[in-house]
Amino acid sequence: MTKFRFFIACLALLTLVATSAFAGVNWRRGHYLFKHNCRTCHIAGGSAKALSPVSNTRAQWDRFIETNKHQVKPEVWQKLSDKDIKGLKLLLEKYSAYSPQPATCG
DSSP states (O other), X not given: OHHHHHHHHHHHHHHHHHHHHTTTOOHHXXXXXXXXXXTTTSSTTSSXXXXXXXXXXXXXXXXXXXXXXXXXXXXXXXXXXXXXXXXXXXXXXXXXXXXXXXXXXX
């Protein structure tokens, strides 16, 4: 019976760790950030090239997030938390070119 309790305790701990690692990070947060941060400049007629999630492939977005980090205006990137960046990455991956659901973010 002791082994069973130990197994249940380990399973509960594993579940807690797994769910807390992703708590509050989702693509909807990324959508909000894209609309209220990125789209203010990256829209037709805006101060920067028009962009939406479908503008790049998943690999291109990953490369941008990992290496570029908005080098043109780094202050835009620096104000985002790690949680915000993860949410933005989820959105861009979900709706990127060649994804099952490519889409704009209008």
